[in-house]
């Protein structure tokens with residue numbers, strides 16, 4: 001990984017933009033298989049007490065405790081700093097070094113309910129996917145469509161906040177606020193910000209990947225897979241393995257831990 005860091009590659013935003021909602025970037029094969037293995041090794045070397053089990057996923061919290069008023073910070077471990085610094089330097093989309101990482105682990109039938117990330121974070125998120133493919137769905141925030149959306153089930157750092165000053169015709173709404181999905185392949189990096197962050201909820205369905213493929217016919221898929229009905233076997237992907245993701249973000253208000261944990 002160090003070699004790649006030193007090459008100072010820059011993620012050219014327009015090359016990786018997917019879909020029409022500002023702004024979603026999808027970078028396939030952002031890391032190599034060897035780097036993926038190394039990250040998984042480090043993640044699974046963490047003590048069992050580092051995992052917090054939720055109904056539909058397990059998670060590790062790195063970087064400290066996020067409160068609405070900021071971050072009670074703890075340094076990221078070197079193996080995480082390596083990858084987050086690389087994302088920070090190459091994306092040039094974060095105002096400062098990434099200081100918070102949530103690692104989520106999903107079994108094949110697990111997911112995360114549609115949610116918006118909490119207000120403590122700078123509104124840019126980078127998600128590195130490991131292990132198994134998954135589809136991330138983006139749906140307009142309920143205040144844009146008046147339809148009920150299940151917004152429960154996420155961890156308590158993420159809350160729903162109501163966008164303000166929404167004034168648009170139904171035509172404008174339809175063109176700007178269509179749900180869409182992004183296929184997240186292992187080793188890919190997804191970055192989203194702007195409207196995709198503020199006006200949409202994101203989530204992963206709690207069903208198998210193959211169910212999702214037939215159910216939605218991938219109508220709104222904006223990245224990753226050949227979704228042609230004629231697609232050959234190569235394009236059939238089954239979500240049979242565990243997926244692990246690194247959600248990398250910045251909290252600008254930082255309070256140092258007085259007590260070392």
Ligand SMILES: O=C(O)CCC(=O)C(=O)O
Pocket residue numbers: 102104112117127136158202245247
């Ligand atoms: O696992 C993912 O890809 C998404 C995780 C997420 O949305 C979050 O941690 O807020």
Ligand SMILES: [Fe+2]
Pocket residue numbers: 115116117158202
């Ligand atoms: Fe999220």
